[in-house]
Amino acid sequence: MKQYISLADLLFVLISARLILKDCCLPPHPPPIASDYSFPKIQKLCDRVASSTLLDDRRNAVRALKSLSKKYRLEVGIQAMEHLIHVLQTDRSDSEIIGYALDTLYNIISNDEEEEV
Template identity: 90%
Template sequence: MNFLRGVMGGQQSSGVQPSGAETIQKLCDRVASSTLLDDRRDAVRALKSLSKKYRLEVGTQAMDHLLNVLQTDRADSEIIGYALDTLYNVLSNDAEEAGKS
């Protein structure tokens, strides 16, 4: 069956998942290139959800994009909230302090 998928151009389920850094890069590209506010909002929401687990990656790859969102989309309170929450997750020490207790 996998042979037929390969011949017919179907995707094989190789089980390879993209890394966190690759996912964050794709989301940053979406934030930077999307012309629709809804698409940018969804990408920033996804970055927010990844920002606790991948603090360093989100901080290094998405910081400029998040600051740009704060400047250009300031009329939309929802995307501003997601961007600020993401920045808080990246910059806060809550996870480190919880581990020390």
């Protein structure tokens, strides 16, 4: 019997593996350390994505996470991964929020800072 893995599970595995490899095997230049202000901001945005009932609010929060993911890849990856996967599963009908979520995931796993979306 064939078993299939969902897109969200596959993304989670790939990004988790990328973050693990980054920590142990990719030392060229360390990522910037988030300031004390960035961690609460990331958490607040994650809370907005998780609890907002209005699509516009969730979309704006994911857009802000996308922006932060360019500089704070690890922090956004750790805190927002589950929320981004949930957005991909539940907000499929809105191409804009899906685009922001995918861009955020790309920024998290991307190797080149120049290629960030």
